[in-house]
Amino acid sequence: MNVFLYSEDKLLLLAIADAVRKAGETPFIATDFQTLQSNVTKADPDIAFVDEALFPPEKIVKLQQHIFNVLLDFPVASIKNPFITTYRGKIAEQTFNIIARIVSEAACKHEEKNGLSPKLSALLNFMMLHKDEDVRTDAMMSYLWDDCNAAHKKTLHTYICKLREKLTETGSSCALEKVAKSTYSLKTKKAPDAKSHPVLLTERNCFI
Numbered sequence: 001m002n003v004f005l006y007s008e009d010k011l012l013l014l015a016i017a018d019a020v021r022k023a024g025e026t027p028f029i030a031t032d033f034q035t036l037q038s039n040v041t042k043a044d045p046d047i048a049f050v051d052e053a054l055f056p057p058e059k060i061v062k063l064q065q066h067i068f069n070v071l072l073d074f075p076v077a078s079i080k081n082p083f084i085t086t087y088r089g090k091i092a093e094q095t096f097n098i099i100a101r102i103v104s105e106a107a108c109k110h111e112e113k114n115g116l117s118p119k120l121s122a123l124l125n126f127m128m129l130h131k132d133e134d135v136r137t138d139a140m141m142s143y144l145w146d147d148c149n150a151a152h153k154k155t156l157h158t159y160i161c162k163l164r165e166k167l168t169e170t171g172s173s174c175a176l177e178k179v180a181k182s183t184y185s186l187k188t189k190k191a192p193d194a195k196s197h198p199v200l201l202t203e204r205n206c207f208i
Contacts, residue, residue, distance in 0.1 A: 081104065
């Protein structure tokens with residue numbers, strides 16, 4: 001079975017690809033949309049999993065509908081939450097469930113081990129270098145991708161939301177605040193009760 005995997009997080013892709021390969025299936029990995037499109041034309045996908053950092057759940061649903069209406073008959077699901085969309089596809093639903101579980105479990109193990117994806121870690125590092133400063137999103141995109149195209153603007157918005165969630169979930173002493181349109185600042189907040197918040201990783205007093 002050809003299992004397509006799409007994410008900009010190369011370490012995440014390698015972890016999932018290894019799990020898929022151990023299950024006896026063939027993984028195809030893509031770190032950008034052009035590579036994904038190229039793979040789709042070269043190999044017939046049986047199933048595809050995409051990163052929510054690039055395609056939020058509602059966009060995955062639209063992408064799935066587009067594929068069934070225009071392109072090929074294969075299911076598209078989230079890497080970390082593959083069961084959020086209604087199953088449709090040419091493979092048996094039972095097979096889909098097995099592969100989806102393998103992919104999501106590998107993604108969860110990877111996240112538990114690393115705490116943050118490389119892009120989120122890079123974004124945090126950049127904001128730490130400019131702590132308490134007002135940083136525009138254009139500067140963030142230039143740091144992460146060396147350009148400021150529309151696709152990266154949407155992806156950055158998702159990364160910012162995920163980083164803010166991580167800082168909140170882990171009881172970080174820092175908060176990523178929106179201070180103006182397209183402008184954010186990493187600021188220190190009042191330290192929470194450490195006993196009630198597990199710490200996975202510490203970086204200059206910012207817990208992730």
